[in-house]
Amino acid sequence: EIQVVESGGGLVQPGGSLRLSCAVSGFSFSSAWMSWGRQAPGKGLEWVGHITSKSDGATTEYAAPVKGRFSISRDDSKNMLFLQMNSLKSEDTAVYYCITHDAADLNQWGLGTLVTVSS
Amino acid sequence: DVVLTQSPLSLPVTLGQPASISCRSSETLVHSDGRTFFNWFQQRPGQSPRRLIYQVSKRDSGVPDRFSGSGSGTEFTLKISRVEAEDVGVYFCMQSAHWPRTFGQGTKVEI
Numbered sequence: 001e002i003q004v005v006e007s008g009g010g011l012v013q014p015g016g017s018l019r020l021s022c023a024v025s026g027f028s029f030s031s032a033w034m035s036w037g038r039q040a041p042g043k044g045l046e047w048v049g050h051i052t053s054k055s056d057g058a059t060t061e062y063a064a065p066v067k068g069r070f071s072i073s074r075d076d077s078k079n080m081l082f083l084q085m086n087s088l089k090s091e092d093t094a095v096y097y098c099i100t101h102d103a104a105d106l107n108q109w110g111l112g113t114l115v116t117v118s119s
Numbered sequence: 120d121v122v123l124t125q126s127p128l129s130l131p132v133t134l135g136q137p138a139s140i141s142c143r144s145s146e147t148l149v150h151s152d153g154r155t156f157f158n159w160f161q162q163r164p165g166q167s168p169r170r171l172i173y174q175v176s177k178r179d180s181g182v183p184d185r186f187s188g189s190g191s192g193t194e195f196t197l198k199i200s201r202v203e204a205e206d207v208g209v210y211f212c213m214q215s216a217h218w219p220r221t222f223g224q225g226t227k228v229e230i
Binding site: 035044045046047061063064097104105106107108109110111112 | 218
């Protein structure tokens, strides 16, 4: 069974930084693409960005609202995914989800971790 | 970006009765290999999203067969043949044919 557990959320001031972590187990992490998504309170779902597998170059892509501020990385030796968030804005307040990919794209979502950007 | 428009946004349902949600895409979601990359997700209250349907009509493992997906090109539908109490929640369509991945606004299904 695939398990996806995010951590690292919390309260941060506008302009601040935060690093989210995601621990994945139960599937072949090193060969999988991974994404981050988010959901603002009471709102819909938004894709934040993804990282390909190392064999595909570990390349990253980001949604326009976070490009240049957020960075995704992975540690295949520990089955961990990371989201470095800099220059945070109030509109980044959301539950952040770590998402596995399968052959059909976005698949299993973690439980999420809440990030609140407020002074 | 591809815009997905769901309707209705709110869907009152009756237990045991059918229900249907539509999703329209601003662009075709057909890949060059012929597959159509369109998905449905369910988000129960207080839970994470769960994929129900991928590639228009393929049910994920463990998804009851009362859920079915159909459509082609830019028009898609999710049907619940007989609504059960556990089906309450918000349903999102999502396209995985183009970057960035985008979602519909969500349809709230309530008894």
